[in-house]
Amino acid sequence: MSAFRRRLSIILVSVLAPAVVQQGAGAGEHETVVHKLGDDVFMAGGNLRIADTIPGDAILAGGRIRTTGAVRGDQVAAGGQVDLEANTDGSVYAAGGRVFLDGKVARNARIAAGNVEVGPEADVQGGVTIGGGVVEVNGRVGKYLQVGAGSARIDGHIAGDVDVNSGELNVGPSAVIDGTLTYSGPQPAAVAAGAQIKGGMHYVERKHWAHDGHSGMLRGFGVGAWLWLIGWIVVGSLLLALWPALARSVADTALRAPWVALLVGFVVLVCTPIALLLLMISLIGIPLALLGICLYLLLLPLGYLASAAVAGEWLLSRVRRGSEIVLRHRILMLAGVLVVLFVLTRVPVLGLVVKLLTILIGVGSLVMAGRSRYAAA
Numbered sequence: 395m396s397a398f399r400r401r402l403s404i405i406l407v408s409v410l411a412p413a414v415v416q417q418g419a420g421a422g423e424h425e426t427v428v429h430k431l432g433d434d435v436f437m438a439g440g441n442l443r444i445a446d447t448i449p450g451d452a453i454l455a456g457g458r459i460r461t462t463g464a465v466r467g468d469q470v471a472a473g474g475q476v477d478l479e480a481n482t483d484g485s486v487y488a489a490g491g492r493v494f495l496d497g498k499v500a501r502n503a504r505i506a507a508g509n510v511e512v513g514p515e516a517d518v519q520g521g522v523t524i525g526g527g528v529v530e531v532n533g534r535v536g537k538y539l540q541v542g543a544g545s546a547r548i549d550g551h552i553a554g555d556v557d558v559n560s561g562e563l564n565v566g567p568s569a570v571i572d573g574t575l576t577y578s579g580p581q582p583a584a585v586a587a588g589a590q591i592k593g594g595m596h597y598v599e600r601k602h603w604a605h606d607g608h609s610g611m612l613r614g615f616g617v618g619a620w621l622w623l624i625g626w627i628v629v630g631s632l633l634l635a636l637w638p639a640l641a642r643s644v645a646d647t648a649l650r651a652p653w654v655a656l657l658v659g660f661v662v663l664v665c666t667p668i669a670l671l672l673l674m675i676s677l678i679g680i681p682l683a684l685l686g687i688c689l690y691l692l693l694l695p696l697g698y699l700a701s702a703a704v705a706g707e708w709l710l711s712r713v714r715r716g717s718e719i720v721l722r723h724r725i726l727m728l729a730g731v732l733v734v735l736f737v738l739t740r741v742p743v744l745g746l747v748v749k750l751l752t753i754l755i756g757v758g759s760l761v762m763a764g765r766s767r768y769a770a771a
Contacts, residue, residue: 415477424640427654436649438657442473444480451484455657459490461497468501472660472754476507483754485520487664489750493526494677496533508747510543521554527744542697555593559600566587620700623736630732631725632697638721641768644700645707656751659697659758666690697756698749702731704759 425624426439433450442456444463451467461475461480468484477488478497485501493505496513502520503512511525517534522540524531527688529543531550538554546558549566555573563577567588576595578585583589634641648655670686673679696705706727710719735752 427651427657429490436657438651438653447599453657453661454482455660456592465736470660470664472656472751478514479515486518489747491747496609506746506750508744514550515640532566532568565591585623619736619740623732626699626702626732626736629727629729630702632684634703634724634728635701635721638724641703641724641764642707642766644759644763645704647763647766648704648755649702649708653763654756655755655758655762658761659754659756662757662761663754693757693760694753697760698735698755700756700760701752702728702735703758704755705731 396579419505424440425488426437433448434453435448437444437451438455438456442454442459444452444454444461447464448468449466450468452461452465452599453459453472454469454473456473458475458622459471460477461469461471463480463663465482465484466716468487469478469480469482470487470561471478471490471493472488473490474492476488476493476542478486478495481498483500485496486503486505486685488495488504490508492509492511493507494511494513495503495516496503496517497517499516499518501521503518503524505523506525508527510524510529512522512524512531512533512535514532516527516533521537522531524540525542527544527547529541530540530616531539531546531552532549534551534553536553539548539552539556539558541556541558541560542562543558545562546560547554547564547566548558549568551572551573553568556571558576559578561579562581562622563579563583565571565575565583565585567586569586569591571589572589572593575583575591575595576598577595578598580600580702582597583595585595630664666686666692670683670690673683673686685710691693703724706724710723710727714723735748738748739752741748
C-alpha cells in the first residue's frame with residue numbers, strides 16, 4: 395500500500411469507524427457485532443471467536459476474545475481475557491485482564507494486562523513491549539524485549555537485548571538471550587542452570603520495588619490527589635445537573651451495548667491521534683488538526699466521568715429497584731463511584747488497566763450517544 399493510501403485509510407477509519415459500529419448499538423450484551431470497512435474488520439461482543447482469515451486489520455473488543463485464523467494486517471484487541479493464536483502479518487496491540495499470545499507476528503507486539511503470557515508457539519519477528527502484573531515469555535522474539543512488571547519470567551529465545559524492570563525476574567533453563575540482559579529490581583535475577591545469556595547481564599538495584607512500593611502508593615493519596623478527586627466530583631455533579639438527559643443517554647448507550655462502546659472508544663483513542671498527525675502534514679489541515687487536538691484532550695476526562703456515571707446508573711437501577719431516581723441520587727452515587735475508582739487506579743498495574751478500560755468505555759459511550767442525538771435532531 396502506498397503512503398498516501400495508508401494515510402487516507404487511517405483518517406477514514408478514525409472518522410467513520412464510530413458511525414459504522416454505532417449501527418450495532420442495539421445489540422444485546424451477549425450478541426456479537428461485526429462490521430467491515432474495506433478489508434478491516436471491527437468486532438465487539440461478550441465472547442468473540444475468530445477462526446477465519448481477515449484480509450486487513452482486526453479491531454476487537456469483548457469479554458473473552460480468541461483468534462485462531464490469520465490476520466493480514468494489524469491485530470488490535472481489548473477485553474477481559476484475550477487469547478491471540480492467529481498468525482498476524484502486521485503488529486499486535488492488546489490490552490486486558492489476561493492476554494495470551496501464541497501465534498506468529500511479522501512485526502511488533504505491544505501488550506498491557508494484569509497477566510501476560512507469550513506462549514511457546516509465539517514467534518514475533520520484531521520487538522516486544524509488555525506492561526503487566528505477572529509476565530511470562532516462553533516464545534521467540536526476533537529483536538528486543540522490554541518488560542515492566544511486578545513479576546517476570548523468561549524461558550524463550552530472544553534474538554536481541556532484553557530490558558526488564560520488575561519486582562522479581564526468573565530466567566528459565568530453556569532461555570536463550572543473544573543480546574544483553576539489563577534488569578532493574580530489588581534483588582538479582584534468578585538464573586536457572588542451562589540458561590544462555592550471550593551478551594552478559596547488567597543488574598541495577600532498585601530498592602523501591604521492595605521497600606518503597608507501599609509508601610509510593612501512599613503518596614498517591616496525598617493532599618493534591620484528594621483535591622483532584624473533589625474536583626472530579628464537583629465537575630461531574632455540574633454536568634449531571636446541567637445536562638441530565640445527555641447523561642442518561644450516555645448511560646443507556648453503554649449499558650445496552652458495553653462491548654460496542656469499548657470498541658468505539660478503542661478506535662477513537664488509538665486512531666484519532668494518528669489522523670490528527672496526518673492532518674498536520676498539510677497546511678489546509680492544520681486548523682482542523684488543532685481543533686481536533688483540543689476536542690481530543692477534552693474527551694479523555696469526559697470519558698472518565700462518563701464511565702463513572704454509567705457505573706452509578708447501573709448500581710442505582712439495582713439499589714432503587716423501580717423506585718424513582720432523582721438528581722440527588724445520581725450525584726451521590728457518582729461521588730461514590732469516583733472514590734472507588736480513585737482507590738483502584740492507584741493500585742500498581744491494576745490501576746493502569748482500570749483507568750484504560752474506564753476511559754475507553756466512557757469515550758465510546760459519549761461518541762455513540764452524541765451521534766445518536768445528532769442523527770435524531
